Amino acid sequence: MDFSRYICRKNFNKMTQRTEIASLGEFGLIERLSKDIKHYHKSTVKGIGDDAAVVDMGDKFLLISTDMLLEGIHFDLSYTPLKHLGYKAIAVNVSDIAAMNGTPTQITVGIALSNRFSLEAVEEIYMGMRLACEDYKVDLVGGDTTAAISGLILSITVLGTVAKDKIVYRNTAKKGDILCVTGDLGGAYLGLQALTREKQVFVANPEMQPELDGMDYIIERQLKPQARLDIIHELADLGIVPTSMIDISDGLASEIMHICKQSGVGAVLYEDKLPIDQQSYDAAINHFQLSPITCALNGGEDYELLFTISQENYEKIKQHDQISTIGYITDADKKVALVMRNGTTVAVQAQGWKHF
Amino acid sequence: MDFSRYICRKNFNKMTQRTEIASLGEFGLIERLSKDIKHYHKSTVKGIGDDAAVVDMGDKFLLISTDMLLEGIHFDLSYTPLKHLGYKAIAVNVSDIAAMNGTPTQITVGIALSNRFSLEAVEEIYMGMRLACEDYKVDLVGGDTTAAISGLILSITVLGTVAKDKIVYRNTAKKGDILCVTGDLGGAYLGLQALTREKQVFVANPEMQPELDGMDYIIERQLKPQARLDIIHELADLGIVPTSMIDISDGLASEIMHICKQSGVGAVLYEDKLPIDQQSYDAAINHFQLSPITCALNGGEDYELLFTISQENYEKIKQHDQISTIGYITDADKKVALVMRNGTTVAVQAQGWKHF
Numbered sequence: 001m002d003f004s005r006y007i008c009r010k011n012f013n014k015m016t017q018r019t020e021i022a023s024l025g026e027f028g029l030i031e032r033l034s035k036d037i038k039h040y041h042k043s044t045v046k047g048i049g050d051d052a053a054v055v056d057m058g059d060k061f062l063l064i065s066t067d068m069l070l071e072g073i074h075f076d077l078s079y080t081p082l083k084h085l086g087y088k089a090i091a092v093n094v095s096d097i098a099a100m101n102g103t104p105t106q107i108t109v110g111i112a113l114s115n116r117f118s119l120e121a122v123e124e125i126y127m128g129m130r131l132a133c134e135d136y137k138v139d140l141v142g143g144d145t146t147a148a149i150s151g152l153i154l155s156i157t158v159l160g161t162v163a164k165d166k167i168v169y170r171n172t173a174k175k176g177d178i179l180c181v182t183g184d185l186g187g188a189y190l191g192l193q194a195l196t197r198e199k200q201v202f203v204a205n206p207e208m209q210p211e212l213d214g215m216d217y218i219i220e221r222q223l224k225p226q227a228r229l230d231i232i233h234e235l236a237d238l239g240i241v242p243t244s245m246i247d248i249s250d251g252l253a254s255e256i257m258h259i260c261k262q263s264g265v266g267a268v269l270y271e272d273k274l275p276i277d278q279q280s281y282d283a284a285i286n287h288f289q290l291s292p293i294t295c296a297l298n299g300g301e302d303y304e305l306l307f308t309i310s311q312e313n314y315e316k317i318k319q320h321d322q323i324s325t326i327g328y329i330t331d332a333d334k335k336v337a338l339v340m341r342n343g344t345t346v347a348v349q350a351q352g353w354k355h356f
Numbered sequence: 357m358d359f360s361r362y363i364c365r366k367n368f369n370k371m372t373q374r375t376e377i378a379s380l381g382e383f384g385l386i387e388r389l390s391k392d393i394k395h396y397h398k399s400t401v402k403g404i405g406d407d408a409a410v411v412d413m414g415d416k417f418l419l420i421s422t423d424m425l426l427e428g429i430h431f432d433l434s435y436t437p438l439k440h441l442g443y444k445a446i447a448v449n450v451s452d453i454a455a456m457n458g459t460p461t462q463i464t465v466g467i468a469l470s471n472r473f474s475l476e477a478v479e480e481i482y483m484g485m486r487l488a489c490e491d492y493k494v495d496l497v498g499g500d501t502t503a504a505i506s507g508l509i510l511s512i513t514v515l516g517t518v519a520k521d522k523i524v525y526r527n528t529a530k531k532g533d534i535l536c537v538t539g540d541l542g543g544a545y546l547g548l549q550a551l552t553r554e555k556q557v558f559v560a561n562p563e564m565q566p567e568l569d570g571m572d573y574i575i576e577r578q579l580k581p582q583a584r585l586d587i588i589h590e591l592a593d594l595g596i597v598p599t600s601m602i603d604i605s606d607g608l609a610s611e612i613m614h615i616c617k618q619s620g621v622g623a624v625l626y627e628d629k630l631p632i633d634q635q636s637y638d639a640a641i642n643h644f645q646l647s648p649i650t651c652a653l654n655g656g657e658d659y660e661l662l663f664t665i666s667q668e669n670y671e672k673i674k675q676h677d678q679i680s681t682i683g684y685i686t687d688a689d690k691k692v693a694l695v696m697r698n699g700t701t702v703a704v705q706a707q708g709w710k711h712f
Contacts, residue, residue, distance in 0.1 A: 030501055033501070037495075046497075057413045064462065064513070066465075108409065110422050122377065133394070141411070143422060155424055157420070157464060157513040159420065
């Protein structure tokens, strides 16, 4: 390393060359940063590129995933109760372990906060975390607490385990496999719309009562998402190992694209098969003038699981009320196609979330 | 959970009760938050309370530690080259694994940054991280990248392993054990003084040349600390398992207090045994009018190792040029006493770092 200049005057000014991160996007940035990374341990089975990294522990695989949640970027405390925030921070990390067909075991929590936050506020966050740890049976084993200049930042790392012959990656979908999704889609995004609108009303007139009748489901989807560990256990009971899997954090379209791109396949999905809750459907149409299908395809944060299974397993899941079969895997040259109710076919675009 | 009020009007206002976190301090906060935590997995051997958490992996222990580094709290980019920042972020985490007598294996990196940072800036940080990963043979296996409203935040989680009969905790020092410390102390703190002073000069007059002659060592100690994995390997070669160990991130005094409090012992240390580099000594006296001993006791960020060994192992390390024996462990009622050069004894106070 070059220690010839300790005072980095160039940090005060612009660097010689400047490429905006926004021009690459999050996925482009990750691709760029991970390309020169070398591994030194043969225990490292999988690095960057899936829901969790995979480490060989002898008789099983260890899974590791990490997520940062920043106030003003990932959450707005004017409508997010601190307890819910703590719960959600754990749940979304557990979801990454579920997406590898694993079971979460331990978690570490980094928390940075400005002096705007009192001890009571931090205890609210931890109360939500403890509830989630109880629901998902995960042990909070460590962390870091520090001051921040402004706002609240949570950084969670979750560990999990999975039997070596049961691990499921993103890049192993095969032509002919059936595309499945758990629960229903678009609700979390619509809940966010409801909360954002309500905040605007409140800011304009703090005396107004919130108008959230009939929105309890979509708001719960946004504020307190669940990791679908229940499905992981049920698939195990049914003797099914998915051929590929990912969790839906950025929206169904974006996640299907990940599976297809990484597996070198295409997919066909059917509009009339996409699972949308009645309340989500009504809220989209009546309150927000949004297409329910667009919300299901591109709304993020549902934390449901998207997975593929071999056709031979179809009979085992076709009656499952929490699993919808929404399409099938094709050759790569077919890309990702959506068959509409009227029979026309459109190419699916991944919108996803753009933080940068 | 109570979903009766989705819009958290109380978040807009003060909460009913308000206890300032500053009134507890970092250690008080951690103690308060960790008291109600339950563990569900018998694989969880040790949670919060040491340099790393410990998980039973069958034939060995897995170690996990996490650290957040925030711009404006932990580093100042006006005098921290981004490459050095990346290097240091990895080194300080590796140091936590070393402090458990372990070897680091994998690391995950969370990075949040505002649009002030270009792709080139992020690549500088990663270049430093890759160098540290090479030096310590640790695999960067995952992470998270996200936008921040302001500043740069790094969140690192490191994994390591250690044989079950070789793990070393903080709380196992015994009366009569010899207190040892690696390398030398106070340099990183004095390097920070030099850089802070130089920044003030620069802000006042950007044309001034930096006056850092004879300060290269202390500046390197601040900007590019090393994790003492070399000592971990040498102790193994010597057949020594320390009876307790901790890394020096908050200052020698603070770390001795941790060992003594958690082990239920006291300690005596000798002023004339504290290892201080000549350049640190001269800089303290000549440039900053500081006591070198105070810098050694209370200056943070040296990332040396403080450990105790049984008396029977003394012969094996007494000639080691990177290990100083600085005192011994006593009964708890003796507290932590410093014997000065003139023969007087003073009680050691842990100053440590106060972020809150």
